[in-house]
Amino acid sequence: MTGEPSPKLLSGGNPQIAKGYGDAPVQAYIAAMPGWKSEVGRRLDALVERTVPRVRKAVKWNSPFYGAPGEEGWFLSLHVFTRYVKLTFFRGVQLDPVPPGKSKHPEVRYLDLHEGEFDEAQLAAWIKQASDLPGERL
DSSP states (O other): OOSOOOOOBOGGGOBOOOOEESHHHHHHHHHHSOTHHHHHHHHHHHHHHHHSTTOEEEEETTEEEEEOTTOSSBSEEEEEOSSOEEEEETTGGGSSSOOSEEOSSTTOEEEEEOTTOOOHHHHHHHHHHHHTSOOBOO
8 A cells, every 4th residue: 555544534524634735735635525526626726726826725624725825814715515515705795796605704605516516607706806805814
């Protein structure tokens, strides 16, 4: 056997990945996403990289985070659940159109991606808009 053991999957199939900054921990998280969710993670990560050149990446609290270059905060994160991948737009109420999922935090909006759902044009628009807003410091 070679390499590291596979990451443990937490409740809902979310990969347990150690906190880390840069592309490597995010790629480890994506590779550990179960089933069809890993493809969603790859597509989303590639879309963020195309839309926000030099995007900053990290894994915190077992979730990938994306931040605009030169900024301290984060504009997007994702998390795996049993039936979907949840995207968190930290300043989501300022996006046009506003993503549908409400949060107990007034600025935050969610988007739940289920299998077969990936509107690349809409996601790219939200990612671009979100990356232009002040990031959330977490």
